[in-house]
Amino acid sequence: MTILTILFGLIGLGIVVFVHELGHFTFARLCGVEVEEFSLGWGPKLWGFRRGKTTYRLSMLPIGGYCKMKGDEAYRKAIEQNLDAFPLEPGSYHSAHPLKRIIISIGGPLFNVIFAMLVFITIALVGQTIHTFPNRIIVADDYLSTPTVLPARAAGLQTGDFITTINGRATASFGDIQKVVSMSAGQDLVLSVRRGETDLTLRLKPSLDTDTGAGRIGIYPWVDPVVGSVSPDGPAYIAGIKPGDRIIAVAGIAINHYIGLTAFLQEQTPAGLDCEILRSGERLTVRIVPGYSEAGIDLGIGWQTLDLLIRSDNFIMAIGNGIKETFSNIGGTLHGLATLFKGVNPLKALSGPARITWLVGQVATDGFESGLQSGLTSSFNFLAILSIGLFIMNLLPIPVLDGGWIVLFLLELVRGRPVKVKTVFRYQLIGVFALLALFLLTTIGDILFFGK
Numbered sequence: 135m136t137i138l139t140i141l142f143g144l145i146g147l148g149i150v151v152f153v154h155e156l157g158h159f160t161f162a163r164l165c166g167v168e169v170e171e172f173s174l175g176w177g178p179k180l181w182g183f184r185r186g187k188t189t190y191r192l193s194m195l196p197i198g199g200y201c202k203m204k205g206d207e208a209y210r211k212a213i214e215q216n217l218d219a220f221p222l223e224p225g226s227y228h229s230a231h232p233l234k235r236i237i238i239s240i241g242g243p244l245f246n247v248i249f250a251m252l253v254f255i256t257i258a259l260v261g262q263t264i265h266t267f268p269n270r271i272i273v274a275d276d277y278l279s280t281p282t283v284l285p286a287r288a289a290g291l292q293t294g295d296f297i298t299t300i301n302g303r304a305t306a307s308f309g310d311i312q313k314v315v316s317m318s319a320g321q322d323l324v325l326s327v328r329r330g331e332t333d334l335t336l337r338l339k340p341s342l343d344t345d346t347g348a349g350r351i352g353i354y355p356w357v358d359p360v361v362g363s364v365s366p367d368g369p370a371y372i373a374g375i376k377p378g379d380r381i382i383a384v385a386g387i388a389i390n391h392y393i394g395l396t397a398f399l400q401e402q403t404p405a406g407l408d409c410e411i412l413r414s415g416e417r418l419t420v421r422i423v424p425g426y427s428e429a430g431i432d433l434g435i436g437w438q439t440l441d442l443l444i445r446s447d448n449f450i451m452a453i454g455n456g457i458k459e460t461f462s463n464i465g466g467t468l469h470g471l472a473t474l475f476k477g478v479n480p481l482k483a484l485s486g487p488a489r490i491t492w493l494v495g496q497v498a499t500d501g502f503e504s505g506l507q508s509g510l511t512s513s514f515n516f517l518a519i520l521s522i523g524l525f526i527m528n529l530l531p532i533p534v535l536d537g538g539w540i541v542l543f544l545l546e547l548v549r550g551r552p553v554k555v556k557t558v559f560r561y562q563l564i565g566v567f568a569l570l571a572l573f574l575l576t577t578i579g580d581i582l583f584f585g586k
Contacts, residue, residue: 144195146513148175150246150521151198154528157245158238159201165234168204168225175199187225203227203238212555219552228552232543239536239543246525247460253518255456261445262511266309267355268440270296274352277397284352289338291353292329299326307440308355315340317469319349319476347473357392360438368434373422375411375435382417383410392437399424399431463522471526533565 152174159172168187173179175193182191193199205226212220220228227235272294274280275287291297297305300314300323314323319342327334340349359381364370381389385407389395406423425432446452528536542561546552553561 146517147520148198150249150517150524153245153249153521154242154524155199155201157241157243157248158203159241160245161238161241162201162203162227165230165238166225167227167230167234167238169201170204170206171200171202173199205229209555209558213559218554218556220555232546232552236540236543239539240529242536243525243528246521246528247464250463250518250521250525251456251460253456253514253521254459255452257511257515258444258446258455258459259449259452260507260511261443262515263508264307264309264442264444265439266307266442267357268296269298269305269307269311270294270356271308271311272354272356272391272393274354277354277393278352280352284350285338285340286352289325289336289351290334291325291327291336291338291351294329294356296328297325298328300324307442311353315351316348317466319343319347319473321349342473342476342478344478347470347476347478354393357437359389359392359395361435362438363436365434365436369422369425369432370434373409373420375409375420375422376413377438378413380412381409382412384408396431460518460522463519464526467523467526532568533562534569535565538562538565 155172159169162169170187171189171191173191173193175195176198177193177195180192180194182189184190187204203226205220205223205228208220208222208226208228211217222229227238230238271286271291273284273286273291275284276293297311299305300311302324303310303314305311305314319340322337322339325336325338327336338351340351342348343350361370361375361377361379361381363377364375381395383389384395384398385402385404387398389398403426404424406421408419409422410417410419412418422433425434446455529540531537531541538561542553542558
């Protein structure tokens with residue numbers, strides 16, 4: 135991890151957390167609860183001012199913020215003094231009607247989903263370039279040795295097929311295929327396939343990838359071996375390969391797609407090989423020395439992608455598409471949570487703070503390499519998805535989280551009296567241990583992830 139990646143990650147994660155705390159702040163003020171302190175960031179104060187009964191501050195660490203409401207100390211005092219009920223004072227959080235406390239608790243997650251919706255609407259309006267590949271596929275079984283036949287082969291798919299629709303939904307790119315398949319583990323899918331001049335209808339059921347929780351059928355994108363980019367000082371650069379070159383053969387063996395090239399290198403692991411390329415209609419031969427590591431084979435080549443500009447025609451369509459994307463991601467996140475109970479490996483499927491920070495930062499740094507607009511678009515798109523995750527997680531009825539407090543306040547509404555402090559303490563203690571266990575699990579997963 136570079137310093138820049140970590141910095142981008144912390145700032146991005148901080149934005150999502152700050153939006154969450156801003157929601158609590160806004161609804162606390164609307165419900166008549168006094169906010170004693172509202173901070174952008176954590177740690178020592180860099181700058182601040184007081185307006186009314188609230189101190190606003192800018193803190194040193196750019197990792198979110200916090201909203202301190204009047205009465206936040208009541209819980210600690212009640213435990214220390216062995217009280218049955220929280221001490222109440224005018225304008226404090228615990229003095230508010232339970233319905234108002236429910237609204238305040240919902241405010242944070244609600245702002246997260248509103249933030250995501252606004253981001254998706256903005257992206258739909260200004261447009262986003264998606265880097266993907268055509269809807270032509272390679273069957274993995276042609277190049278992988280697997281203990282069982284994967285769904286694609288079992289269904290009759292062949293390398294070179296074009297998947298044009300899935301369950302009637304158009305799949306114009308490989309990204310469209312991935313989106314549907316990943317959400318459909320264990321579900322029946324009907325595929326429209328074009329094979330040469332023949333149109334076919336095939337049926338299959340994606341299996342569950344226990345490492346990611348996504349569905350998989352055993353296909354790769356058909357990527358023509360046309361060079362899109364060359365890494366500075368990488369093997370391809372040293373060999374003289376340039377963007378736009380098409381690799382047509384290596385060591386005298388014809389190459390039709392990048393999987394064919396990768397399979398040859400994995401099987402032969404040559405120290406160096408003659409590579410025949412086509413450049414502006416002229417055949418050239420260059421010698422390339424591949425790099426090998428635990429991470430895989432490095433040629434220093436980025437393959438030419440299918441670049442699709444996704445943009446709404448007008449503001450009204452952008453609103454509709456933004457809302458649709460928001461609910462699509464909510465559904466996807468809920469689906470991902472459900473897969474945790476279907477045998478998914480939590481050490482690989484769940485991300486802890488370190489991995490999330492790295493992912494946010496990596497998306498930002500990769501995006502900005504392609505330009506300012508691309509960097510901002512990809513970064514905020516990822517933050518919107520992360521914000522939806524925070525929205526859902528915080529509304530789960532888990533003690534300590536917003537959803538856990540909402541359960542207590544609903545119980546208070548039904549009973550007509552507050553839950554005893556000792557009961558709240560025991561309830562929250564369960565949540566603390568649950569979160570500690572989750573933190574430990576995700577931290578181990580993060581260590582394994584970075585230790586690869």
